[in-house]
Amino acid sequence: MDRHEWDERYAQREQTFTPEPNRQVVAEVAGLAPGIALDLATGEGRHAVWLASLGWRVVALDYAGVGVRRAAARARAEGHTIAFAQADVYTLHWPPARFDLVLAAFFHPRPSQRGALYRAAAGALRPGGSLLQVSYDKANLTEGTGGPKDPELLLDPPVLARELGGLGLDVVRADTVRLRAPTMDGEEVDVVNAVIHAVRPR
Numbered sequence: 001m002d003r004h005e006w007d008e009r010y011a012q013r014e015q016t017f018t019p020e021p022n023r024q025v026v027a028e029v030a031g032l033a034p035g036i037a038l039d040l041a042t043g044e045g046r047h048a049v050w051l052a053s054l055g056w057r058v059v060a061l062d063y064a065g066v067g068v069r070r071a072a073a074r075a076r077a078e079g080h081t082i083a084f085a086q087a088d089v090y091t092l093h094w095p096p097a098r099f100d101l102v103l104a105a106f107f108h109p110r111p112s113q114r115g116a117l118y119r120a121a122a123g124a125l126r127p128g129g130s131l132l133q134v135s136y137d138k139a140n141l142t143e144g145t146g147g148p149k150d151p152e153l154l155l156d157p158p159v160l161a162r163e164l165g166g167l168g169l170d171v172v173r174a175d176t177v178r179l180r181a182p183t184m185d186g187e188e189v190d191v192v193n194a195v196i197h198a199v200r201p202r
Ligand SMILES: C[S@@+](CC[C@H](N)C(=O)[O-])C[C@H]1O[C@@H](n2cnc3c(N)ncnc32)[C@H](O)[C@@H]1O
Pocket: 003, 006, 017, 040, 041, 042, 043, 044, 045, 046, 047, 061, 062, 063, 064, 067, 087, 088, 089, 090, 104, 105, 106, 107
């Protein structure tokens, strides 16, 4: 989906995704001391707002203006100061060694886009900082609900672990996680997430 399609999708409903943070994101961030976080492809900002509520300083971006404006309105309503930007993750100027956490949640770069993106993200981590990707696993196609249907977009944790290891990061977790997750309609459905957590060595 391109930027306009995401804007249209967001404009169709008052809220597209559940407002709570993803459970795997919560579990991985639980062990981290709050610092400066970058939430890539923030969407409606559920992780940005949640991180801010834990004391993180948050920069959050998305190329869909409807999503960013909704996220910013939520942050204001909940009393959080978050630096939001409407931007494409592939054209960012990444500051070196700035972030303690770079989060990519339910953002699915193509294999051909991953190398440059993750190299840039790794360079933007402070020593000891975490790159956390939580998205749909390739097994979601056959065992789960929702998510992209193009297999190229789905994550294979061992493959991503090799790619991130090749960039000099220490991969502390690369797992396929099967769970029941809430939908906007109040149901719980089967979902298969890929959870990859890599740390820049100190
Ligand atoms: C499934 S939503 C996930 C939103 C959020 N991370 C979450 O977990 O709720 C995917 C988001 O990625 C954004 N996105 C996709 N490609 C992007 C790009 N190249 N640059 C910035 N945002 C992008 C879309 O606009 C959309 O908001």
